[in-house]
């Protein structure tokens with residue numbers, strides 16, 4: 001792993017095609033180093049009193065998945081960053097389709113991050129918050145029945161009452177953040193902040209991320225650019241109606257390993 005931006009004295013240490021440098025710029029970064037590289041800004045810097053970060057991966061041709069999963073376009077370093085971002089978060093916000101398709105499980109308490117989380121006043125693992133209107137979710141899964149901290153279901157006031165009851169019976173905490181069937185993205189962020197969750201991480205999927213972007217509540221995008229081309233008609237990382245004016249983000253940092261780029265952009 002090496003840092004390409006901001007430029008440091010290590011950036012040039014590994015010329016294109018060159019061997020890893022003896023000073024370690026090309027070595028695997030420790031989880032502590034990754035955690036430091038991705039530390040949350042003060043959540044109060046976010047427009048909502050919380051800081052909403054997204055972590056997404058895209059191929060060179062813009063595919064956000066291959067065969068319905070992200071794993072084929074990811075890599076070991078991407079998964080280390082994925083795990084680090086989770087470890088830094090109070091809550092992981094995810095769309096119901098991603099939960100269904102990727103088979104989401106409860107977040108783990110990882111010994112490597114225990115001290116960091118304790119120092120930040122966080123519990124041993126982030127809460128998973130599933131955003132769903134229909135609540136067509138398998139509430140018998142461990143995500144709902146045996147997480148370390150109860151899984152949240154973010155929905156709207158008109159969610160099907162029998163499904164709300166099923167979610168609660170399984171042990172989930174249902175939070176209404178909208179007047180209709182679904183959650184209003186800005187209200188969802190505010191509801192999480194009201195529960196004390198101010199370091200927010202969304203892992204998508206694209207339809208959910210598109211709504212956070214459109215509602216102007218996304219503070220940061222951690223985007224992995226995967227050096228792959230998939231062609232096909234896979235979704236991009238954000239979907240839904242186009243915004244009237246493109247949202248401008250500024251590059252904060254750029255890491256590289258094995259041709260994968262790990263970028264961090266924040267709202268300009």
Ligand SMILES: NC(=O)c1ccc[n+]([C@@H]2O[C@H](COP(=O)([O-])OP(=O)(O)OC[C@H]3O[C@@H](n4cnc5c(N)ncnc54)[C@H](OP(=O)(O)O)[C@@H]3O)[C@@H](O)[C@H]2O)c1
Nearest residue numbers: 056057095096097098132133134182183204205206207208
């Ligand atoms: N490239 C990446 O980094 C990345 C990240 C995550 C996922 N993915 C891929 O993306 C695909 C799934 O993404 P997706 O865009 O189809 O779906 P998604 O965003 O994960 O989930 C969409 C579902 O979320 C619920 N939802 C979304 N907005 C809502 C709102 N405002 N209120 C209430 N519920 C809301 C609805 O659930 P109900 O239908 O239950 O009402 C909707 O059907 C998978 O193939 C996955 O592998 C890629």
